[in-house]
């Protein structure tokens with residue numbers, strides 16, 4: 001059972017300190033940052049591609065749910081992975097760094113309420129939380145440590161382990177807070193690996209004991225949390241051509257690492273990623289090659305645009 005995002009209403013909100021520092025710390029000139037609704041072509045094509053993806057999931061007997069469209073996004077509903085962490089009994093609306101995303105979880109609430117009680121973590125998002133020294137300097141992170149703050153997509157789930165990327169979209173005290181919330185789990189902070197956003201384009205957990213690693217960010221297994229150091233791994237091959245709409249780009253070319261395992265032997269990957277397919281097939285993972293024209297434009301691969309709630313083997 002999985003929630004699949006929706007590009008309808010996607011927009012880039014008015015520039016504030018949170019958006020400037022979290023999404024665009026590497027952009028020098030503010031005038032290069034677009035604003036307002038994404039071009040209609042982007043929204044339409046992204047939605048068309050999401051429909052195809054939903055069809056593939058349904059063909060694999062996956063129940064597909066969609067965000068509640070009556071909640072108009074102030075940012076978007078394209079990436080349900082970003083704001084809510086679902087793991088065992090935990091349903092956590094995380095204390096997100098972007099002000100415009102503060103209420104996004106409401107679009108998922110009616111679905112999630114059927115699975116249990118959602119904990120809504122608040123974040124004040126006051127100016128003092130953000131560190132302007134990060135502009136242009138990936139060695140300085142965008143968030144101060146004044147209060148817990150993180151996107152759910154900074155985390156990967158592995159049974160009783162939660163891997164947590166410390167980056168512009170997740171601070172250290174956020175990892176401590178998550179540990180307090182989940183006393184039966186072990187939270188493993190990952191530092192100095194990727195300064196910008198989220199963990200799921202750096203590491204992808206393919207199945208128990210096998211992971212895909214982004215070679216531009218992981219240089220040595222020592223950078224990984226202990227439990228992952230004994231896993232088998234695949235270095236992600238150089239990505240095939242990934243287009244983005246001119247002037248709009250919300251992710252690196254490594255968005256292909258951000259795949260979704262539909263089941264332990266089937267991955268959803270972007271249709272141009274032939275080298276990745278060949279690697280995965282060597283490990284008996286078949287690939288559903290699915291068109292996703294705006295993965296980079298909107299900053300969401302198949303992992304980001306989904307939130308899996310229940311897997312058959314759970």
Ligand code: DAV
Nearest residue numbers: 197198201251252304
């Ligand atoms: O690799 O640029 C993409 C965001 C994934 N949630 C990247 C991060």
